[in-house]
Structures are given as C-alpha cells and as structure tokens.
Amino acid sequence: MNPKAWRFSALLWLGAFLCLLATRAWAADWVQVRAAVDGDTLVLASGQTVRLAGIDAPELGHDGQPAQYYAAQSRAELQRLVDGQMVRLQVLGRDRYGRMLAVVFGRDGAMLNERMVALGAVFVFPHKDDEALFDRLLSAQRLAMDRELGFWPRILRLPAASERYVGTRSSRRFHRLSCPYASRISARNRQYFASLRSAFAAGYSPCRTCTPWPHSSR
Ligand SMILES: [Zn+2]
Incomplete structure (x- = not known):
C-alpha cells in the first residue's frame, strides 16, 4: 500500500473506533424503566431504584398512614411520562436511603424532574447543592403555581x-x-x-x- 492509502486506512479505523466508543457511552446512559413507584421515584428493569433529584411528590399511603392529596395522580403522571420508555440518567449521587439520585431525561430530551414540576404534580425539594437545577425547577414551579396546574389550586386555597x-x-x-x-x-x-x-x-x-x-x- 502506498503512504496515502495507509493514512486513509488508518483514519477509517480510527473513525470506526471513535464511533464505537461514542455508541457505547450513549448506550450506557440509557436505561429501561419498569415502573413509577410514586411521583418522584422509578424502578428500573435492572431492579435499581432511582429518586428524581430536586423534587418531592405527595406520599402514597403506607404503614397505616393515609395517602396524601394528589399522591395517586402524581404517580400516574410519572408513569405516563415513562411508560415503556428508555430514559437517560444523569446521576448526582445517592440519597440518605442509598437510592440513586438523578436528573432523568425522556427520549425527546425533556427533563422529567422539570416536567413533573411544570405539571403541578410534584414540588421543589432541594436535596443537595445544585443551584442550577434548583433555579430551573423553581422557575417551573412558580409558573405552575401561577397557572394553577395540578395540585396547586387546592393547596393554595x-x-x-x-x-x-x-x-x-x-x-x-x-x-x-x-x-x-x-x-x-x-x-x-x-x-x-x-x-x-x-x-x-x-x-x-x-x-x-x-x-x-x-x-x-x-
Ligand atoms: Zn415542622
């Protein structure tokens, strides 16, 4: 092979290698969801639990405690958003129960943490120092409150x-x-x-x- 052909061949191999790396990195980020446990928690097909960062949903009834207002609707909204979907996780750490704390993105690129706040189905709940995430979620919450979406009409009255x-x-x-x-x-x-x-x-x-x-x- 002449030097030109060598260079071309080497470039092709390098390109193929980089594509493979990029695909692997992309694939590693995407996970299959099994179900929404409540409005702020997902169980993955792998069995791992993911707590959506920066938000809190009304509590479903457990240990003899009655469910909080809008808990069932909140879970239904998250279930609807993830139904049968792969999601992409940006893991921020672990919460005090050892669950993965993550920003979760749907296939269309939308951040589900923010989507849930925007629907008035969860409220902002700062877990750790992530001011950029907090500011973004809080803007969505103020809008949902002003627009009287989800649970806000009842809560604010x-x-x-x-x-x-x-x-x-x-x-x-x-x-x-x-x-x-x-x-x-x-x-x-x-x-x-x-x-x-x-x-x-x-x-x-x-x-x-x-x-x-x-x-x-x-
Ligand atoms: Zn108190």
Missing part, C-alpha cells in the same frame, strides 16, 4: 394557606409556627413567610411533621 410559616435557610424546609422544630431554628438561619404560597414560591418544602398537606380523602 387550604385554610392553612393564609398562615405564616417559618423556614430554615440552610435546608430550605418550612414549618408552621407551632411546630416543635420551628423553635429550634437559629435566628440567623430563620426565614419567615407571610403565606404558604410565598414559602413554596421561595423553593422551600414542607416539614413532614407539621405539613399542612391534606390527606387524599379530605
């Missing part, structure tokens, strides 16, 4: 919606003023809110002990 709340700046959790945890927040870390809407609009999420979120039967 609860009798408790006009109460004042107090939040912890560092963890972005908010409490009713009567919650035992509220009195433990240091003055420096304390953030007051005039209403439930203003607490959610700031990206704070409700304390699980004193949450004003209603049960599904009420």
Whole structure:
C-alpha cells in the first residue's frame, strides 16, 4: 500500500473506533424503566431504584398512614411520562436511603424532574447543592403555581394557606409556627413567610411533621 492509502486506512479505523466508543457511552446512559413507584421515584428493569433529584411528590399511603392529596395522580403522571420508555440518567449521587439520585431525561430530551414540576404534580425539594437545577425547577414551579396546574389550586386555597410559616435557610424546609422544630431554628438561619404560597414560591418544602398537606380523602 502506498503512504496515502495507509493514512486513509488508518483514519477509517480510527473513525470506526471513535464511533464505537461514542455508541457505547450513549448506550450506557440509557436505561429501561419498569415502573413509577410514586411521583418522584422509578424502578428500573435492572431492579435499581432511582429518586428524581430536586423534587418531592405527595406520599402514597403506607404503614397505616393515609395517602396524601394528589399522591395517586402524581404517580400516574410519572408513569405516563415513562411508560415503556428508555430514559437517560444523569446521576448526582445517592440519597440518605442509598437510592440513586438523578436528573432523568425522556427520549425527546425533556427533563422529567422539570416536567413533573411544570405539571403541578410534584414540588421543589432541594436535596443537595445544585443551584442550577434548583433555579430551573423553581422557575417551573412558580409558573405552575401561577397557572394553577395540578395540585396547586387546592393547596393554595387550604385554610392553612393564609398562615405564616417559618423556614430554615440552610435546608430550605418550612414549618408552621407551632411546630416543635420551628423553635429550634437559629435566628440567623430563620426565614419567615407571610403565606404558604410565598414559602413554596421561595423553593422551600414542607416539614413532614407539621405539613399542612391534606390527606387524599379530605
Ligand atoms: Zn415542622
């Protein structure tokens, strides 16, 4: 072979090798979903559990506890979005239960974490310091609140919606003023809110002990 043909052949092989690498990297990112466990958690075909980062869904009933309002609808929305699909994961780490914490993308490239917030089917729940993700999800949440989508019309009209709340700046959790945890927040870390809407609009999420979120039967 002359030198020109050699160079051409070498380039072809290099190209084929790079294509193979790119395909493998692409394929490694995509996973098959088995089902949505609730509005913020998926089980993969591999059996692994994936917790969608930056969001929280109303709780389905378990351990004798009744389901929270909109829990079943929230799960149904996530199930609808992932139904029979492959999804792409951007894994951010693990949550305190050892589950994969991830940003999840559908086949059309849409971020499912954001899609769920935009539908008013989950609320923003900061897990870790990812300000870019938090800002993006919070913008979607403010829009869903303004447009009264999903659970927002009912949540923002609860009798408790006009109460004042107090939040912890560092963890972005908010409490009713009567919650035992509220009195433990240091003055420096304390953030007051005039209403439930203003607490959610700031990206704070409700304390699980004193949450004003209603049960599904009420
Ligand atoms: Zn509380």
